[in-house]
Amino acid sequence: MRQVQTAVLERDTTFVSDFATEPYEVAWAGEARFFVHTLAASGDDLAVRLVTQISPDGLTWCDLDGHEHVVTGPGLVTWPVGQFGQWLRLRGTVAGNSPSAKLRIYLTVKS
Amino acid sequence: MTTMERPDLAAEIRSAILSADPRLSKFSPLRRILTYDDFNSGTHGWTELLGNYNGNGDLSTVDDHMRDFRPPQLSNCSFFDIGSHGAMTGSYALKLATRAYQGHTATAIRRLTMSGRGLLQIEAYFTFKAEATIDGSAGDQFGDVTWDGNLHPSEAQFGCFTVATDLCGDGGLRYHTVARYLNTTLDNKLSRQWVYPIVPEPTPREHLEGKVKLAYGADFTAPDPKDWHQFGEPQELCYNEVPTKVNWHYLRWVIDTAARRNVELQVNDRIMDMSAVPVPPYKERYDSLENLLNFYFSVRTHSTVRNFLFLDSVLISTEW
Numbered sequence: 052m053r054q055v056q057t058a059v060l061e062r063d064t065t066f067v068s069d070f071a072t073e074p075y076e077v078a079w080a081g082e083a084r085f086f087v088h089t090l091a092a093s094g095d096d097l098a099v100r101l102v103t104q105i106s107p108d109g110l111t112w113c114d115l116d117g118h119e120h121v122v123t124g125p126g127l128v129t130w131p132v133g134q135f136g137q138w139l140r141l142r143g144t145v146a147g148n149s150p151s152a153k154l155r156i157y158l159t160v161k162s
Numbered sequence: 163m164t165t166m167e168r169p170d171l172a173a174e175i176r177s178a179i180l181s182a183d184p185r186l187s188k189f190s191p192l193r194r195i196l197t198y199d200d201f202n203s204g205t206h207g208w209t210e211l212l213g214n215y216n217g218n219g220d221l222s223t224v225d226d227h228m229r230d231f232r233p234p235q236l237s238n239c240s241f242f243d244i245g246s247h248g249a250m251t252g253s254y255a256l257k258l259a260t261r262a263y264q265g266h267t268a269t270a271i272r273r274l275t276m277s278g279r280g281l282l283q284i285e286a287y288f289t290f291k292a293e294a295t296i297d298g299s300a301g302d303q304f305g306d307v308t309w310d311g312n313l314h315p316s317e318a319q320f321g322c323f324t325v326a327t328d329l330c331g332d333g334g335l336r337y338h339t340v341a342r343y344l345n346t347t348l349d350n351k352l353s354r355q356w357v358y359p360i361v362p363e364p365t366p367r368e369h370l371e372g373k374v375k376l377a378y379g380a381d382f383t384a385p386d387p388k389d390w391h392q393f394g395e396p397q398e399l400c401y402n403e404v405p406t407k408v409n410w411h412y413l414r415w416v417i418d419t420a421a422r423r424n425v426e427l428q429v430n431d432r433i434m435d436m437s438a439v440p441v442p443p444y445k446e447r448y449d450s451l452e453n454l455l456n457f458y459f460s461v462r463t464h465s466t467v468r469n470f471l472f473l474d475s476v477l478i479s480t481e482w
Contacts, residue, residue, distance in 0.1 A: 073261060
């Protein structure tokens, strides 16, 4: 049976400016998927751009790929992640006029 | 030779079996092994603690100080300088990691129930580290530690770790037993002292009833530093100088759920009598918790540096 684990990296956190999630160790996993559930959003032209980041040591980070996953309102956004190393996190940029987004961020990893 | 001539034969056989098993021979379990976890096959039910929420699943109703205890991680203890360290038993350990926020706590809780009363023991191999700082911002001094080629300021950046229970039974009588290693005081001075709280942990019901309201980063086990008292003598552990060397420590903690008492705590070669350490119950009775048997580990940073508690393996055993 394969191992699988779901971590809630952010739990209904309201973001009004750029952020990065806490480092999360996934060395044992062969595949991963982010789920970003936007529970509430406000501000004109709101755009939260989410990018997967990887790290060799949990301290220094770079983008995994060139993909931006954009949140503009309530709902669920998801994408798969592969070919990562030991750590995963998300960085987010928050744009718009008085932007605010309440996010629940899941990371699901599988052996 | 018959069992009549060897009345301790069963004990001898049991001892031989335990000694021959490399997983178990490093432990001293009581009669019944309830759980054994070495984290090479998952988190084994050690999960994040979260405060209670309302009937709508509205997580904004979770107490501020109990809404962000962070999900435990499976770690092979990798560091920037040497790469993968690995655990004591195989590759993986369970890792609790705080945020880099002064006062923040990370937890891992294991939820069971009691099928009897009597001696209850948890054993673990653990280590504790503060996150390395490599961006040049740390300097060579922190708290009361200045780097001298031996002692490293990272050690003063580690706050405390805790092992505790949440127990309830006999008509809703709820209580905790708690042991905390206070590595540093809240102002980052090395303390290295075992402590216990003289009050029960504030609960979500007490918040709902308007009795308590704690801020994010408050000490959820007992928020007032004055409510923590010392037991035993100061104990120096093996932090091993820098934030990237891992040495595993042995912990064995016994309580008595029949008497609702602490018994003793062993950490490496030190055995501390805890029988005089009080176990204050909640004044009010709790529903929905009959035979509750929870253990948790937690780690709390007293600095703005992430603190980690690593568990290589954990064994819970009982005399019932």
